[in-house]
Amino acid sequence: MGEQMTRQVLDQLPAEILSKGRWGNADLVSCRFHGKTWAIKDFALCPSLVKKTWGRWMVRREYKAFIRLMGIAGIPPDPFLLDAYAVGYRFIPGKTLREARAEELPDDFFYRLEDVVTRMHERRIVHLDLRNRRNILISENGVPVLLDFQSCMDLTRIPRVFHRLLRDIDLSGVYKNWIKLRPDLMDEARLAHLARMNRRRSLWVFKGYPMGTKGKRRG
Ligand SMILES: Nc1ncnc2c1ncn2[C@@H]1O[C@H](COP(=O)(O)OP(=O)(O)OP(=O)(O)O)[C@@H](O)[C@H]1O
Numbered sequence: 001m002g003e004q005m006t007r008q009v010l011d012q013l014p015a016e017i018l019s020k021g022r023w024g025n026a027d028l029v030s031c032r033f034h035g036k037t038w039a040i041k042d043f044a045l046c047p048s049l050v051k052k053t054w055g056r057w058m059v060r061r062e063y064k065a066f067i068r069l070m071g072i073a074g075i076p077p078d079p080f081l082l083d084a085y086a087v088g089y090r091f092i093p094g095k096t097l098r099e100a101r102a103e104e105l106p107d108d109f110f111y112r113l114e115d116v117v118t119r120m121h122e123r124r125i126v127h128l129d130l131r132n133r134r135n136i137l138i139s140e141n142g143v144p145v146l147l148d149f150q151s152c153m154d155l156t157r158i159p160r161v162f163h164r165l166l167r168d169i170d171l172s173g174v175y176k177n178w179i180k181l182r183p184d185l186m187d188e189a190r191l192a193h194l195a196r197m198n199r200r201r202s203l204w205v206f207k208g209y210p211m212g213t214k215g216k217r218r219g
């Protein structure tokens, strides 16, 4: 399947651009291969130094997270490494929360999203960029899917004293989107959690992207 794809094969396939990269950011493309649609995150077009350091590191980090999370509903399946600069996984038809309208979200959407995040935490991964609505997809079937594990951390490598804070950062990302899109379904306990986390936000060192990788997209 995906792991049989090589860069030479990818170069021959008709591909659709999902997201254009910036100087320190990958290009995202989708393509059909062996009867399935794949998303490929590719740093090959970044400047050579960026690609060989940051790009390699990001690809490895995201691939390892996808492998750890394999089998959880709500995580794109079948991850593979195209090469050192690109990681692939299954394309999930749908739209991101940034594009979705509140009326399109089923009543159980945010409960399910919270559940996917909890399953992810049970596998000792924190995402850390869930405030970004481009990183959460509503699939065609109306279920949540998490994207973009570039900023994730492996809790097995982090001192236990930080685990609760890191998990709470993810949950506050879920609740921030929840209150924005479906405030009618938000309860006091979750609201209080979000307010508590917002007060602590100015202290966060774990903010996803380092400064600068979010510059102008490639033309
Ligand atoms: N598996 C997938 N299925 C469907 N769409 C996807 C998938 N992976 C990524 N996308 C689309 O590509 C976009 C960018 O993906 P991702 O967030 O992983 O890359 P990125 O380099 O972090 O981009 P950005 O900086 O815009 O967040 C997503 O917002 C989504 O629209």
Ligand SMILES: [Mg+2]
Binding pocket: 132, 134, 135, 147, 148
């Ligand atoms: Mg993203």
